[in-house]
Amino acid sequence: TAVACAALPLRAAVAHRAVGVHGARRDVASARPSRRRTVAELTALVLALGAVETLRRRGASGTGGDLVSAAPVLVGVIAALLLVRLYPLPLRRLARPAGRLRGAVGHLALARAGRTSVSAVLPLLALLTALTTAAFGGSVLAGVTDARDRAALLTVGADARIEETGPLPAALTDRVRRVPGVREVVEVGLAYQAKGPDGRQTLPLAGVDPAAYAGLAARTGLGAFEADGLRRGGSGQPLPALASPAVAERFGTGPFRTRLEDGTSVTVRIALVRDTTPAVSGDDFLVVDRSGLSAEAARPSVLLLSGDRLDAGALRRAAGDDAGAGPGAVLLRSEERHRYVDSPLQSGAERAYAGAVAAGTGYAVLALLLSLLRAAPERAALLARLRTMGLTRSQGRRLLVLESLPQAVLAAAGGVLTGWAAIRLLAPGLDLTTIALAGAASPAGRAELRTDPWSLALPALAVLVVAVGVAGVQAWWSGRRGSVAELRAGDAG
Structure with missing residues (x-):
């Protein structure tokens, strides 16, 4: 009886032997x-x-x-x-x-x-x-x-692009440079129907100034390269070329002859390989120093423009002053972007x-x-x-x-x-x-x-x-x- 009666008080005393709060x-x-x-x-x-x-x-x-x-x-x-x-x-x-x-x-x-x-x-x-x-x-x-x-x-290759199927007027470059907002103009002689060594396969070939084109490629992030790798060597040497991976795989790194649209031929050797380039959008392209091309092939047919807040109307007016470059030849990067929406x-x-x-x-x-x-x-x-x-x-x-x-x-x-x-x-x-x-x-x-x-x-x-x-x-x-x-x-x- 004593143990039974004392069990509950003893248990309570043991549980409360230390001061604590109710609910931990x-x-x-x-x-x-x-x-x-x-x-x-x-x-x-x-x-x-x-x-x-x-x-x-x-x-x-x-x-x-x-x-x-x-x-x-x-x-x-x-x-x-x-x-x-x-x-x-x-x-x-x-x-x-x-x-x-x-x-x-x-x-x-x-x-x-x-x-x-x-x-x-x-x-x-x-x-x-x-x-x-x-x-x-x-x-x-x-x-x-x-x-x-x-x-x-x-698609454009720069902030704006002026392109014609034939050579552009000689005075067009200077007129475009004076348009407000234009910082730099890069001339490109672009031949879309250049033929490879077999004479059947065609590919675009762009003749450019290596220094100006290398700067444009670096600014746009489209296949940046060193300008010295594209400059022509001595007389009789093949022209160094920048090519797409598909073209490099097709023709290799050895010299090969390419026939241009004006009937002349040039020997090129692929020295640089890039996935993209400003002048051409596609999987096939060649880019060479235009000083190694004939006078007809080196004439610019494309102008790649860099600048801020380019005025499409002013560019089209400048391009339309001559019959050789109509308003339809001007393409702005901002306008091209809106086409996707x-x-x-x-x-x-x-x-x-x-x-x-x-x-x-x-x-x-x-x-x-x-x-x-x-x-x-x-x-x-x-x-x-x-x-x-x-x-x-x-x-x-x-x-x-x-x-x-x-x-x-x-x-x-x-x-x-x-x-x-x-x-x-x-x-x-x-x-x-x-x-x-x-x-x-x-x-x-x-x-x-x-x-x-x-x-x-x-x-x-x-x-x-x-x-x-x-x-x-x-x-x-x-x-x-x-x-x-x-x-x-x-x-x-």
Whole structure:
């Protein structure tokens, strides 16, 4: 009877031999994820991997379906769950060094940043999902823009192009140089029907000034090369030529004769191989020093213009002063680019992705604002209590900013990494050619999804700016109200 009666009091005494609080505080740094959460996270991981793999296999053939929109979100969710599990590690690493500092602001901010695991999961999940969506949509828009710019550049070869089937008037070059906005003019003698050594196969052959043409190729990024590699040697030596890979494979590196349209022949030797060149858009071309050509073949039939804000009307008027160059011979890179944007599919898809960028950025900012405002009353009461113990207003602002930074920095860094990873994972399964170049044949080939640094950085910076700004405004507002009002509000809550 004595043992039975004493068992309960003794158990209570043993349990309460040390002073403690009722209900242990569930900090992020100490909380252990449950088994149900682990199973749910693994299930989401399997779904995300399946969606990414399916999109990579089917996307290139256009049968990806809804996975194009679901895969970036799934990748963001998985990254958020992973970062929530890793979130306690830096807090544990930083808590001890911060505790040895002279001031208590840093240690207190880290301690409060790691409190309550529930409040850390949902904002991070929302932030990373939104940031990943914004980065993906922005990279799609950047990829579409790059594809159109590349296609227009390959077609024109420079900022503007004046071309005729025959030689251009001798005075045209000087007139074009005087047009406002024109910085440089490169003359090209282009023969589209030059014949190879067998006399049957034809290919374009361009005669250029090596120095001027090398500078244009370097500025445009179309097959940059050293001018000395294209200059003609001594008398009787073959002309060094720049060729496309297909022509180099067909004719090799030995000398061979090429017959031009005016009936003359020239012996060339392929010295340089480039995939692209400004004068010709296509898989077959030869470029040689025009000083080694006949006077008729060396006459320019193409002018490649470089400049800013070129006036199409002024160029056409300058080209139309002589009968040899009509208005139809002028082609501007800006006009060529607009030719690729001519279908409802393109405009609708661009608006959809632009809406995704805006919605993703807005959703990330809204999630951060709601997370910070939810804890606003408790933070205001804390600042009021700390001011009664000597905390200054500047220290209060610093406390709130430091408390909000760990989650904001983790979300911003995680959003950048997750967006980059999502783009790298999904790029092989996405072809942007239909969106970028629908309805027009493009020399640029397949338009691929590429990482856009601005699309990754701007939403992440917006999250950091909002986090710091809200914390600063909250500290300023609580300082205006005064400690007594805040303590009463906190006691009432």
